[in-house]
Amino acid sequence: MSVDRIILSVDHVSKRYGKHDVLKDIHFEIERGEIFGLLGPSGAGKTTLVKQLAGLELPSEGENRIFQKPMPSLKTMEQIGYMGQSDALYGELTAKENLEFFAAIYGLKRKQRQIRIKDVLAIVNLADHENKLVSSYSGGMKRRLSLAISLLHKPQLLILDEPTVGIDPVLRKSIWKTFEQLRDSGTTIIVTTHVMDEAEKCDRLGLLRDGRLTAIGTPSDLIEETRTESLEEAFLVYGGA
Amino acid sequence: MRISALSLRILRQIIRDKRTMALLIFAPILVLTLLHFVFNGNDYEPKIGFVSIPETMENQLNIKNTHIQHYKNLNTAKADLSDQSIDAYLFIANNHLSLFLEGSDPTVNSTVMKRMQDAFQSMGGNEQTNNDIKIHFLHGGSELGQFDYIGPLLLGFFVFFFVFLIAGVSFLRERTTGTLERLLSTPIKKSEIVFGYVIGFGIFTIIQTFIIAIYTIYVLGMYMEGAFGYVMLIALFTALTALTLGILLSSFANNELQMMQFIPIIIVPQIFFSGLFNLETIPDWLSWIGPLTPLYYAADALKSVMVSGMGWSMISKDIFILAGFSLLFILLNILALKKYRKI
Numbered sequence: 001m002s003v004d005r006i007i008l009s010v011d012h013v014s015k016r017y018g019k020h021d022v023l024k025d026i027h028f029e030i031e032r033g034e035i036f037g038l039l040g041p042s043g044a045g046k047t048t049l050v051k052q053l054a055g056l057e058l059p060s061e062g063e064n065r066i067f068q069k070p071m072p073s074l075k076t077m078e079q080i081g082y083m084g085q086s087d088a089l090y091g092e093l094t095a096k097e098n099l100e101f102f103a104a105i106y107g108l109k110r111k112q113r114q115i116r117i118k119d120v121l122a123i124v125n126l127a128d129h130e131n132k133l134v135s136s137y138s139g140g141m142k143r144r145l146s147l148a149i150s151l152l153h154k155p156q157l158l159i160l161d162e163p164t165v166g167i168d169p170v171l172r173k174s175i176w177k178t179f180e181q182l183r184d185s186g187t188t189i190i191v192t193t194h195v196m197d198e199a200e201k202c203d204r205l206g207l208l209r210d211g212r213l214t215a216i217g218t219p220s221d222l223i224e225e226t227r228t229e230s231l232e233e234a235f236l237v238y239g240g241a
Numbered sequence: 242m243r244i245s246a247l248s249l250r251i252l253r254q255i256i257r258d259k260r261t262m263a264l265l266i267f268a269p270i271l272v273l274t275l276l277h278f279v280f281n282g283n284d285y286e287p288k289i290g291f292v293s294i295p296e297t298m299e300n301q302l303n304i305k306n307t308h309i310q311h312y313k314n315l316n317t318a319k320a321d322l323s324d325q326s327i328d329a330y331l332f333i334a335n336n337h338l339s340l341f342l343e344g345s346d347p348t349v350n351s352t353v354m355k356r357m358q359d360a361f362q363s364m365g366g367n368e369q370t371n372n373d374i375k376i377h378f379l380h381g382g383s384e385l386g387q388f389d390y391i392g393p394l395l396l397g398f399f400v401f402f403f404v405f406l407i408a409g410v411s412f413l414r415e416r417t418t419g420t421l422e423r424l425l426s427t428p429i430k431k432s433e434i435v436f437g438y439v440i441g442f443g444i445f446t447i448i449q450t451f452i453i454a455i456y457t458i459y460v461l462g463m464y465m466e467g468a469f470g471y472v473m474l475i476a477l478f479t480a481l482t483a484l485t486l487g488i489l490l491s492s493f494a495n496n497e498l499q500m501m502q503f504i505p506i507i508i509v510p511q512i513f514f515s516g517l518f519n520l521e522t523i524p525d526w527l528s529w530i531g532p533l534t535p536l537y538y539a540a541d542a543l544k545s546v547m548v549s550g551m552g553w554s555m556i557s558k559d560i561f562i563l564a565g566f567s568l569l570f571i572l573l574n575i576l577a578l579k580k581y582r583k584i
């Protein structure tokens with residue numbers, strides 16, 4: 001891994017809530033232009049870690065650096081697109097109004113706003129529903145709109161917490177195609193997931209379990225290391241996803 | 242630009258929520274209308290000053306249930322009247338009896354007038370004196386009713402109450418639906434969030450107050466001595482205080498119901514100290530609370546403008562204090578947001 005390609009480093013990060021150690025001495029780095037998957041059973045600490053990377057939480061110990069600068073930093077956050085595990089949308093507004101709002105918050109110029117809104121609506125296949133109130137959206141539609149918002153300002157780093165939950169397989173496939181296109185154009189993507197076939201599409205994977213990073217590597221590395229046939233079996237060896 | 246985007250979004254949300262918008266405008270109108278018809282005077286022992294009234298005449302007058310204070314000098318009576326230690330004074334000018342009323346409290350007005358009328362009748366129907374008595378008012382006038390007196394106060398209260406609740410609930414929702422977190426994952430500054438809220442709700446409040454004030458003053462005919470612009474100015478600062486306080490307290494509530502729990506704790510006690518009830522009847526050990534409540538200043542300023550027709554010099558202190566409250570709450574809000582993002 002070449003040092004100058006590293007855009008994100010998690011440096012011996014621990015997080016405690018009261019007496020509960022949620023993250024324990026996590027240490028890894030991510031390179032520019034890779035899709036990095038975070039896997040782990042429910043409660044492993046994926047969301048906690050991802051929120052720190054988005055600048056929303058501070059580690060109890062250690063430091064997260066993005067673009068060589070410690071988080072949180074407002075300057076860095078301009079270059080991050082974050083999509084949380086829950087859809088944070090304004091139900092009283094239409095999809096387009098939600099997008100317009102976040103586009104303005106990210107400082108997009110008026111003309112560019114309309115272009116980008118069209119683009120991201122097409123990516124998540126919601127162009128026909130742009131004028132519907134979000135409160136009348138289905139769960140999957142909300143998820144897609146939430147994803148669209150995080151893509152609006154063409155961030156260099158995308159942090160997505162379970163982005164494809166509740167999205168049907170066909171659309172999920174097309175969304176992953178978009179992720180691959182974004183990666184090929186230089187965007188770095190961190191994605192948490194429970195789904196094996198998504199994990200296989202990641203360039204590298206980190207396995208979290210009980211707040212510890214138990215394994216890290218490309219999918220084929222992990223299969224090789226555990227002398228198993230598939231990723232699924234590999235994870236069972238590492239203690240289950 | 243982020244601030245204006247946020248304000249625009251808030252206005253859009255309010256407009257979409259037709260029911261809430263209706264509540265904000267029509268509920269105050271409804272309640273003020275009801276009060277307008279409900280209020281009537283009650284019993285009160287007025288204090289009347291007698292300025293160099295001949296003793297024979299005073300004995301003839303025989304005023305009942307009235308506290309009489311004697312003055313040798315018109316100026317001392319005037320001074321006592323303007324700081325409200327007496328409600329009216331009787332004096333003789335050019336051989337005519339004249340009554341000068343303080344006038345800002347309609348209950349007091351009507352009681353004083355009634356006592357005087359009774360007294361003149363008991364004098365044995367001395368028609369000439371009765372007809373010749375001249376009545377003057379320091380503030381207000383004989384057309385001032387009880388509603389006119391508490392109206393300004395209720396106007397202030399409604400602005401405060403509804404803005405507090407709506408701003409608080411809407412910020413609470415921002416937190417519980419996760420949109421606050423999403424907002425904080427963008428490069429928006431915490432101060433921009435607070436000011437976005439202030440401006441968004443500020444604009445709505447101007448419209449809301451404008452409609453309510455126009456209605457109460459021109460449709461219900463509430464007594465209005467001063468300038469309409471001052472009423473709007475006071476209402477705006479009242480709303481600003483309410484909204485920043487609402488947002489601040491919403492961080493101590495986990496749901497809408499808990500937000501409602503602030504009404505009996507924060508809102509209702511303010512009414513007691515805002516002058517709806519006579520402040521002199523509040524025991525000393527409690528009276529220090531009044532000056533700590535924003536509504537106290539809002540009601541005082543509104544009364545000065547609407548009843549006494551005062552201008553900037555009389556309300557400036559109240560406005561600055563309200564502005565000070567708002568500023569304090571804004572700073573505390575920015576600090577409180579640190580809980581969700583450290584920078």
Ligand SMILES: Nc1ncnc2c1ncn2[C@@H]1O[C@H](COP(=O)(O)OP(=O)(O)OP(=O)(O)O)[C@@H](O)[C@H]1O
Nearest residue numbers: 017020022040041042043044045046047048049085
């Ligand atoms: N604010 C908090 N206060 C106390 N404990 C917390 C807090 N946030 C998270 N936790 C705890 O941290 C642990 C990890 O939570 P986290 O949300 O990171 O899990 P996750 O890996 O994202 O799970 P899932 O796959 O279900 O989303 C859980 O045990 C949770 O209870």
Ligand SMILES: [Mg+2]
Nearest residue numbers: 046047048085
């Ligand atoms: Mg999670």
